[in-house]
Amino acid sequence: MSSKGQWTRVDFSRVPYDVFTDPQIYEQENERIFRGPVWNYLCHESELPNVGDFVSTWVGNTRVVVARSRDEGFHAFENSCAHRGAQIVTAVRGNAQRFSCPYHLWTYNLKGELTGVPMAGGVKGKGGMPPCFDKKDHGLNVMRVARFGGLIFGSFSQEAPPLVDYLGPHAVAQIERLLVQRKPKVLGYLRQRIPGNWKLYNENVRDPYHGSLLHQFQVSFGLQQPTMKGGIKLDKDLKNTWNHSIISESDKDNQAIVAQAYEGTGKYNPNMRMADPALTQVPLDLGDGYKTTILSIFPSLIIAQVDNTYAIRHLRPKGTDLVELHLTYLGFESDTPEMTQDKMLTANFIGPAGYISLEDGEALRLVQQGIRHRQPGGSEVLEMGGVGAIEDTDYLSQEISIRGFWSHYHRTMGLGMKEQA
Ligand code: FES
Ligand SMILES: [Fe+2]
Numbered sequence: 001m002s003s004k005g006q007w008t009r010v011d012f013s014r015v016p017y018d019v020f021t022d023p024q025i026y027e028q029e030n031e032r033i034f035r036g037p038v039w040n041y042l043c044h045e046s047e048l049p050n051v052g053d054f055v056s057t058w059v060g061n062t063r064v065v066v067a068r069s070r071d072e073g074f075h076a077f078e079n080s081c082a083h084r085g086a087q088i089v090t091a092v093r094g095n096a097q098r099f100s101c102p103y104h105l106w107t108y109n110l111k112g113e114l115t116g117v118p119m120a121g122g123v124k125g126k127g128g129m130p131p132c133f134d135k136k137d138h139g140l141n142v143m144r145v146a147r148f149g150g151l152i153f154g155s156f157s158q159e160a161p162p163l164v165d166y167l168g169p170h171a172v173a174q175i176e177r178l179l180v181q182r183k184p185k186v187l188g189y190l191r192q193r194i195p196g197n198w199k200l201y202n203e204n205v206r207d208p209y210h211g212s213l214l215h216q217f218q219v220s221f222g223l224q225q226p227t228m229k230g231g232i233k234l235d236k237d238l239k240n241t242w243n244h245s246i247i248s249e250s251d252k253d254n255q256a257i258v259a260q261a262y263e264g265t266g267k268y269n270p271n272m273r274m275a276d277p278a279l280t281q282v283p284l285d286l287g288d289g290y291k292t293t294i295l296s297i298f299p300s301l302i303i304a305q306v307d308n309t310y311a312i313r314h315l316r317p318k319g320t321d322l323v324e325l326h327l328t329y330l331g332f333e334s335d336t337p338e339m340t341q342d343k344m345l346t347a348n349f350i351g352p353a354g355y356i357s358l359e360d361g362e363a364l365r366l367v368q369q370g371i372r373h374r375q376p377g378g379s380e381v382l383e384m385g386g387v388g389a390i391e392d393t394d395y396l397s398q399e400i401s402i403r404g405f406w407s408h409y410h411r412t413m414g415l416g417m418k419e420q421a
Contacts (some may be wrong), residue, residue, distance in 0.1 A: 005130050005377050007410060007421040013387045013405040016378040017371045019409075020197040026320045032413050037159035039166050041301035041314055042066045042076055044328060045150040046184055051111060052095045058316040058324075059154060060300075064146075065089050065099070066152060069110040074147065076154040077112035077140035088140075112140035128146040130391075149175035150184060151301075152314075167297065168235025170242040174295045177286070178305060182332035186341060189383065190327045192352035196364025198300070198317035199324025199409070201325065202361050205296045205402040207240045207311075208232070209384050212261075214363055217355045219258070220272045222281050223247075223307065224292065227257050231394040237392050238404030239298035245396060247291040279355075282308045285335075296401075298408055306356065309346045321368050325361075326350055382406075 005016025019025055023196050034040060040059045043066050047055055054067040056079060063079035071267040079089050088101045088108070098115065100107045107116035114135040122128030125269075143154035146163035149172075153163055164172060194201065204210070216222035230245035256268050262268035274280065284291070285308055295303040301312040309329070316324040327350065331343050349356045371378070385398025389408060393400060410417075 002101040005379055006416055006418040007104060008379070009387075009413060010417060010419060011387050011390065012406040012410065013382045015382065015406055016377075016379045017374060019387055020368065020371060021320050022321055023300050025413075026317070030062070030412060031319075033409070034062065035156040037155070037157045037161075038299055038412070039146065039153040039155050039160055039297075040299070041297070041312070042152045042154045044153060044179075044184065044186065044312060044330075045074075045147065045148055046151075046186060047093070047328075048074065050095060052091065052097055053093070054091075054096060054099075054110075055093045056089055056091065057314070057326075059143070060317060061154070063087060064154065066145075066154070066257050067096075067099075067110045067112075073111070073143050073154050075111045075150075076143040076145050077108075078143075080141070081106055082108075082138040082140055084406060086095075106138075108140055114138045114140075144249065146171070149179045151175065151179070156411045157159060160257075161184045164289075168237075168240050170235065171240050171295055171297055174242055174293065175303065176290075178293075178295075178303060178310060179330075183404070184310070184330045185333055187329040187331045187340070187347070189329070190351045192325045192327070192361060194320070194325055194361045194364050195321060195322060196321050196368040197320055199405075200364045200367055201315055201360075202296065202299070202405050203402045204363065205294050205302050206232075206243065207397040207399060208243050208245070208407055209399055210363070211245070211292075212228060214359050215356050216267060219262075219268065220420040221274055223280060223356075225258055227261075228291070228396065229394075230396045231392065232398065232401045233392045234390070234401060234404050237298075237408050238401075239406060240406035241296045241401040242293065242323070243296075243396070243401065244293045245291050248289075275386040279345055282305075282346050284308060285339060285342075295403075298405065304350070306349050307346050308342055311347075311350055320390050321372075323364075 005018040008014050036211055042057055043055045048068040051068055051070050057064050064076055065079045066076045068074055079087055081088050084108045086101050086103040088099050097109050098109055105118045109115050120129045143156055146153050148163050158359040212219050228245045228247055232241055232243045234241055293305045304311050312328040314326040318324055329347055331340050382399040382403050385400045390400055390404045
């Protein structure tokens with residue numbers, strides 16, 4: 001590893017800043033993580049209802065196409081021709097019988113197998129492909145595909161464990177709660193380009209500590225408070241996190257505790273009110289009391305319920321200092337028109353200009369700016385909630401789940417440790 005910084009704590013309470021800025025590390029991530037023993041989120045089944053439906057997506061740096069074939073199978077392959085590498089599919093989504101590369105019209109079926117090579121037999125007895133050329137040897141680079149709860153995942157590696165094991169019991173339970181109990185339908189998409197490293201976003205969604213601090217909207221209007229009940233649950237690899245918060249009636253009486261938590265910041269105004277509070281009064285339609293649940297699955301998937309907003313967030317890294325966040329907003333087949341309207345309203349919490357999440361994008365930008373010209377060798381300090389063991393908590397002000405992310409990142413990247421006290 002070329003890093004100037006070093007990993008110095010086995011509990012991952014220090015993270016060298018180079019991981020966010022070093023182009024060589026970024027290239028290694030594509031090889032060791034996105035093409036490594038992980039399951040990458042590709043799309044949701046409901047986006048491919050018919051034979052021939054396809055979507056274009058990204059796995060790390062790699063363009064990928066996911067298609068539904070005649071045998072009801074889902075297939076994923078690199079969007080790069082087996083002939084001379086051209087990008088084959090340019091549409092974001094659509095329906096096709098086959099995929100033809102624009103350059104020399106090599107043609108592939110919905111499984112990514114090569115089915116046609118123009119002029120393979122020569123023209124007027126001349127030219128053509130050599131006798132040893134066999135189309136079977138020149139299909140597209142296909143991924144392993146696995147599905148759970150309507151989510152389609154792909155892996156370039158044979159080493160990735162069975163998908164359910166990879167997800168872990170908490171993720172399985174949450175996917176069933178959010179995406180299986182009711183049949184999801186896509187309400188729409190948003191994309192956001194955030195000028196920060198993709199791992200900063202992984203930190204952000206595993207960081208309930210910031211929830212009531214960065215997001216003044218949430219605190220001011222009672223969506224999130226430091227007094228709320230909640231916690232985190234991790235899978236056995238510590239890579240996937242489920243964090244959740246529950247708001248109860250008693251939180252309304254906690255103003256003194258909240259004011260104390262903000263003491264010295266000059267940021268808390270208990271008298272602030274919304275002129276039109278409709279946005280914050282949409283009833284929770286799951287009826288289980290969870291105000292916010294964020295399920296983060298290594299390396300690039302987040303399934304978030306924020307009040308009544310349900311969204312799949314997919315990270316598409318674009319370099320050391322840029323990530324595209326692709327949001328798929330979900331409603332449910334069983335929703336009444338009013339419920340759909342409510343979901344459209346609360347969608348304003350999340351997204352590029354969301355009342356809550358615009359600040360997350362800004363926080364990433366500020367970190368990336370802050371570390372760009374920092375003195376070499378620096379590292380993050382992750383000690384909130386304690387150091388040492390990385391384990392579940394029943395409280396929210398913690399950075400333990402971020403350390404869990406880094407432990408798995410470090411292992412998957414095959415990095416070393418120069419332990420210091
Ligand atoms: S590069 Fe695709 S057919 Fe030649
Ligand atoms: Fe946030």
